[in-house]
């Protein structure tokens with residue numbers, strides 16, 4: 001597509017966006033309705049935890065080796081992963097030895113506190129210091145993980161927090177990717193720096209940083225095309241983005257954020273590990289936790305990578321991005337009705 005037809009298309013898209021302004025307004029009104037609680041949004045994973053994992057604890061069973069073995073099997077089946085499961089079970093065994101697990105309520109309470117302790121070290125919210133402007137966030141991950149959607153949601157949150165935000169359309173592979181980011185930008189009145197499809201991703205993001213500096217923008221968020229860590233050419237492209245940005249600001253990008261689709265279970269874990277080796281990640285966002293029963297993978301990712309989980313995605317709407325909190329997450333899965 002030539003630049004002229006591209007611009008024409010952009011114009012047509014803008015018009016379409018204006019026409020749908022009423023729809024957006026309606027959606028915003030809907031967003032003003034009280035939000036469903038996190039446990040509702042995580043209901044599939046919650047039901048795996050409460051029905052399968054905790055179901056067998058109901059009724060006063062003796063706390064013996066067999067019960068802990070069953071619990072271990074259930075944790076593995078809930079995608080918690082071997083390492084995190086072992087840590088939890090070992091600690092429960094120690095408590096059992098000291099006669100601290102008298103009944104299944106005590107097991108539940110101990111389980112709750114062990115699960116929290118797996119997640120606590122990675123509860124490190126994204127902090128954007130006022131002293132760094134523009135603060136540059138580079139968003140990476142495999143195809144379809146939720147990168148662009150997360151950027152849209154994050155832009156709104158930051159804006160609501162009083163930051164000025166700019167987006168960079170660094171996914172130059174598909175016209176639809178550029179348009180998708182522009183739609184999010186229009187919806188929130190956030191400027192989007194884009195170039196023609198097929199242009200060099202690093203140059204788009206470099207231009208955006210220059211522009212953000214000139215306009216005194218607080219936060220620049222750069223989108224990138226989905227890729228697998230095995231696609232070495234594409235991984236080189238990401239390294240080039242980093243290199244080029246550091247010419248304008250030695251510390252940029254200040255946050256390299258990977259977006260992982262929680263519904264892919266153990267694949268999400270291996271993506272976090274391999275991208276981290278290639279890119280030195282600063283943080284994670286785990287999306288689509290609303291649509292999956294595999295939310296237990298959050299524990300596996302926390303235990304194995306130790307990388308900060310900045311946010312979780314729990315739906316497709318702009319408000320469906322939550323700052324990750326260990327206790328809140330565990331309570332949404334297993335409840336906190338028992339005394340810890």
Ligand SMILES: Nc1nc2c(ncn2[C@@H]2O[C@H](COP(=O)(O)OP(=O)(O)OP(=O)(O)O)[C@@H](O)[C@H]2O)c(=O)[nH]1
Pocket residue numbers: 141142143144145146147148149150171177224225226227259287288289290291312313314315316320
């Ligand atoms: N249910 C649910 N859907 C989500 C969430 N986050 C993103 N999605 C959906 O996942 C699909 C892919 O999201 P994108 O943001 O386009 O993913 P991407 O990583 O940018 O994809 P590529 O640009 O193709 O690599 C879209 O339909 C989103 O609406 C979430 O937290 N929950």
Ligand SMILES: [Mg+2]
Pocket residue numbers: 147148149171177223224226
């Ligand atoms: Mg995208």
